Amino acid sequence: MSRPPSRLDLAVVPTAVERAVWLDGPATAVWIKRDDCSSPIYGGGKVRKLEWILANPPYADARPVVSVGGTGSHHLLALALFLRSQGRELHSWVFEQPWTPHVRQNFAVLVSLGVRLWPVRTRARIPLAAMAYYGWQRPPVLGTYMAAGASTALGCFGFVEAGLELARQIEAGELPHPDEIYVTAGSAGTSAGLILGLALAGVRTRLHLVSAVEKWAFNRALLRLKLRQAHAALRAHGLREAETRTAAAWIADAGLTIAIDHQQLGGGYGVPTEAARAACELGRANGVGFETTYTGKCVAALRAQEGSARGAARNVLLWNTHASNDLSGWIAADWRERSPIMVPDAPG
Numbered sequence: 001m002s003r004p005p006s007r008l009d010l011a012v013v014p015t016a017v018e019r020a021v022w023l024d025g026p027a028t029a030v031w032i033k034r035d036d037c038s039s040p041i042y043g044g045g046k047v048r049k050l051e052w053i054l055a056n057p058p059y060a061d062a063r064p065v066v067s068v069g070g071t072g073s074h075h076l077l078a079l080a081l082f083l084r085s086q087g088r089e090l091h092s093w094v095f096e097q098p099w100t101p102h103v104r105q106n107f108a109v110l111v112s113l114g115v116r117l118w119p120v121r122t123r124a125r126i127p128l129a130a131m132a133y134y135g136w137q138r139p140p141v142l143g144t145y146m147a148a149g150a151s152t153a154l155g156c157f158g159f160v161e162a163g164l165e166l167a168r169q170i171e172a173g174e175l176p177h178p179d180e181i182y183v184t185a186g187s188a189g190t191s192a193g194l195i196l197g198l199a200l201a202g203v204r205t206r207l208h209l210v211s212a213v214e215k216w217a218f219n220r221a222l223l224r225l226k227l228r229q230a231h232a233a234l235r236a237h238g239l240r241e242a243e244t245r246t247a248a249a250w251i252a253d254a255g256l257t258i259a260i261d262h263q264q265l266g267g268g269y270g271v272p273t274e275a276a277r278a279a280c281e282l283g284r285a286n287g288v289g290f291e292t293t294y295t296g297k298c299v300a301a302l303r304a305q306e307g308s309a310r311g312a313a314r315n316v317l318l319w320n321t322h323a324s325n326d327l328s329g330w331i332a333a334d335w336r337e338r339s340p341i342m343v344p345d346a347p348g
Helices: 046-055 072-082 099-111 123-134 155-170 190-202 220-237 238-245 245-253 275-283 293-310
Strands: 015-019 028-033 065-070 090-095 116-119 180-185 206-211 255-259 314-319
Touching: 015 238, 046 072, 046 123, 046 190, 065 072, 065 123, 072 099, 090 123, 099 220, 116 123, 155 190, 155 220, 180 190, 180 293, 190 206, 190 220, 206 245, 206 293, 220 255, 220 314, 275 293, 293 314
Parallel strands: 028 314, 065 090, 090 116, 180 206, 180 314, 206 255
Antiparallel strands: 015 028
């Protein structure tokens, strides 16, 4: 890029690619992209986005940031931790999701970090949280709004870079050229960025996007919109290829195909499924962490397709966007007393 945006040094990249024999199917050899180890503070996919977003306007000053997510949101957790390292505050419009142990721990960390919360019971009531924030519960200093999942156009740059990173690892022989890549999808930023990065690098593959949200929240129309926004941002910052070819042309020229999979959603966003729980148990037994909202369902989709696969052997990459960091040390003893909502006790 001739006019590159600023960038913070938050992520430890490239992340490793490892063989995962324990995920192999009868006709499938599986590798894992270990983005769960992308930061000693908080890994996963969000750090790739935040190192671009937090370095540039309107998020590059000392003001608070306000964003939205569930009580177990990885986006809010990553944002809270990295803002804390800058001495800044996070405000959040937060909706309740099923209280799994993972969600309970994430929420305990959010409360313990002093995140200011405007809670509502469901996603449908988020507008009420926004009204309270800008109205009768207005804070002394308003935060700068950041889209859910840090999926801004500039945030997509993190996964454009990730696609280029993977291409270099393929070229270096760290893994064979993948016939298919599995990655979770929700707010479209990871998906759009990775598609553009892989297309820009000329990686011919099938990208299997396993949605953690309903079709109204993630679909081809929304993905195309995010692709156009990210491509326009690349063009604005002087990427020559973006000035001469559209995003659609990149994808077509690379021979990249895209599948959107809603089959693992189950009862809805954040609702665990038996297949996701089984995937988490399998990962735990093999030293890799997943969770039931996103990555467990992504692994479940991979295993479901393996069970029905026929024909020639293929190489598959699973992109693990979960964070493997142990955050238990952040949890304050009095977090329940500080919480603005009642959190149910863990079963058993």
